Each structure stands twice: as C-alpha cells, then as structure tokens.
Amino acid sequence: MNEPVFPPLLTGYPVQGGEDPFERAQAMAALGCDGGTVVYNIQADRLRVAIVFAPEVVLRDAMAMVPLCAVGFQNALGALAPPEVAVHLGWDGLICVNGAKCGMFRVAASDADPEAEPDWLIVGWDLALLQTSQAPGENPDVTALYDEGCADVSATQLVESWSRHMMTWLNRWQEDGNAPVHGEWIGLLRGVGEPFGETGVFLGTDERFGMLIRHGSDTQLRPLTELLENG
DSSP states (O other), X not given: OOOOOOOTTOEEEEOOTTOOHHHHHHHHHHXXXXXXXXEEEEOSSEEEEEEEEOOSSOHHHHTTHHHHHHHHHXXXXXXXXXXXXXXXXXXXXXXXXXXXXXXXXXXXXXXXXXXXXXXXXXXXXXXXXXXXXXXXXXXXXBOOGGGTTOTTOOHHHHHHHHXXXXXXXXXXXXXXXXXXXXXXXXXXXXXXXXXXXXXXXXXXXXXXXXXXXEETTEEEEEOGGGGBTTO
C-alpha cells in the first residue's frame, strides 16, 4: 500500500494494527512534537486520522479547527466520490454519507480553559470504509463509505486530498478569520431548523461555531468546547 504524500508543513506518521491515531497524536503532542504532524491508520475496513495543531490563539478561537477540518473532509470526499454521493456534517462531529452515519470527528486539547492558549490541539476523524457487522444494511442509519458508491475512493487518496483541502481552509482562516469557514460549514450541517431534544429547535451557529438552540422564547448557546474529550 502506498503511503499518503502530504503538502509542505505537514508530516505523516503512520500507525498500524489497532492503534488509535487520536490517542497517539495526544501522546506525541504532550512530548512536544511539531504542529502539522498527521498520525494515520489505514485499515481495510476503517480509516483514522489525527492532526496536531499548535495554536497561537486561545482555545475558544482555536476550536475553529474542528469545523475547518470537517469542511476540508467534505470537500475532499466530494472531489473524489461520484457526484450523486451526498456528504453532510453534524455539529457534534458526525460525518454522514447519503444521510447515514459513516464517521465522526473528535477533538482534544492540552487545556480545557476556553480563555487559555493551549500548547496543542488535536482534531481526529474516524471513517468506516466497510461494514463489519453480520448483516450490513440492518441499520439504515449507519453506513460505510464503500457501501455508498465510493468503492473507487482509496483511503490513501482521501487522506492526501483531505490534507490539501484542510491546508487551503487553514490559510483562508488565517487571512480572513471564521467567516469563510462558517459560511461553508453552515451549508453542510444537518438538522438546522429542525427539532433538537425534547423541546428545542436547532437554529444554527454563532460566529464561533457554537450551537444555538431555541427553547420557546429562550435561546441557548452550546460552545464548541463542549466537544472536547479532555474537558
């Protein structure tokens, strides 16, 4: 299997077997690895990737890396998959292909204080390539990439394409702030305008990508930092 080729400023670090790139990336970051390290595990049925960021902004602002990476993923898969394949995102990190759950984004940081500048921030994603259950299709809400007309999309290609699209968005974010990423992301989000929970409605997101939920006459904000796995 060919290893992915990454753009300048990114360095690939493959892991194998059952090792989780998200966990490995956190360990490497804690030991001081460079920002731009991309840890990945390409298996026959599953693709997992994690990238180390070294933010120069407070955590509340650095959390923009989650939607930024997600938009990069949607753009990458959209470029490689057949045109009829629909890729959408969930505020909580969900990756949906043709309306069914196919993967998930995760995030962790060295510090959970939204007003502190973290030493590192990790964004990871986990994508099902093949369903491994005894009866694929038994749960129509869960799918795998190769069951959705994407059997010709190689995992290596997808990692490469994602890294390039992600870097393009990172450059835009550094130049223009959240607005371009927000504009792209909000158009890809599932559930906007639909009921949320027992009494709420998902209105959309604020300029920092926080979830806005209306309960009657009240509007509640859920900051993106709620997704931190170390929070």
